[in-house]
Amino acid sequence: AQSVTQLGSHVSVSEGALVLLRCNYSSSVPPYLFWYVQYPNQGLQLLLKYTSAATLVKGINGFEAEFKKSETSFHLTKPSAHMSDAAEYFCAVSDRGFKTIFGAGTRLFVKA
Amino acid sequence: EAGVAQSPRYKIIEKRQSVAFWCNPISGHATLYWYQQILGQGPKLLIQFQNNGVVDDSQLPKDRFSAERLKGVDSTLKIQPAKLEDSAVYLCASSLDRLGGLAGTYEQYFGPGTRLTVT
Numbered sequence: 001a002q003s004v005t006q007l008g009s010h011v012s013v014s015e016g017a018l019v020l021l022r023c024n025y026s027s028s029v030p031p032y033l034f035w036y037v038q039y040p041n042q043g044l045q046l047l048l049k050y051t052s053a054a055t056l057v058k059g060i061n062g063f064e065a066e067f068k069k070s071e072t073s074f075h076l077t078k079p080s081a082h083m084s085d086a087a088e089y090f091c092a093v094s095d096r097g098f099k100t101i102f103g104a105g106t107r108l109f110v111k112a
Numbered sequence: 113e114a115g116v117a118q119s120p121r122y123k124i125i126e127k128r129q130s131v132a133f134w135c136n137p138i139s140g141h142a143t144l145y146w147y148q149q150i151l152g153q154g155p156k157l158l159i160q161f162q163n164n165g166v167v168d169d170s171q172l173p174k175d176r177f178s179a180e181r182l183k184g185v186d187s188t189l190k191i192q193p194a195k196l197e198d199s200a201v202y203l204c205a206s207s208l209d210r211l212g213g214l215a216g217t218y219e220q221y222f223g224p225g226t227r228l229t230v231t
Contacts, residue, residue, distance in 0.1 A: 042225075105152075
């Protein structure tokens with residue numbers, strides 16, 4: 001069985017500061033991992049994905065995430081936050097058997 | 113290419129009424145998903161189709177929810193009768209996954225969702 005835990009339902013950073021959104025997963029098989037972003041009144045959009053290639057994955061809008069098997073983590077980072085990054089972020093895990101489980105989400109606030 | 117289309121965008125109904133949502137996935141995408149997203153939570157899978165066959169409907173409340181994907185293209189999700197706890201955003205997504213292929217490697221493309229309010 002798979003599960004995803006996102007630590008912190010809300011994260012607040014200042015514009016220009018480091019963004020760190022935490023995600024830990026559980027999977028009985030080597031997982032595929034995803035980060036999605038959701039802006040108000042919109043569907044989810046893929047930021048990046050890990051599918052067993054490089055452990056450091058670069059995505060859109062300057063985001064990246066590192067797969068750490070020993071820590072069962074897939075944290076999302078961005079060196080410098082921008083006001084337009086304010087949104088809700090979802091971590092998701094797939095067991096390669098068509099099933100994808102989403103975390104509860106972390107809402108990112110960016111202060112001017 | 114056109115994205116995933118959903119309609120209506122908003123719907124308000126009274127409890128015990130029925131409602132239907134429509135989804136048109138991206139052309140060529142074999143897999144179609146319906147998710148329920150309650151405020152403050154992540155999307156929860158209701159049903160997953162591979163072409164016009166059901167892959168997973170384990171979390172679909174079958175006493176009131178039904179879904180179909182005729183001809184393996186667009187899909188409808190119906191709730192009858194609706195309850196207050198059905199108030200949520202219903203998201204449709206599609207992906208390129210095909211049986212026998214690299215399942216789960218293709219990202220899901222989401223529509224804008226339908227916000228349902230049951231009063």
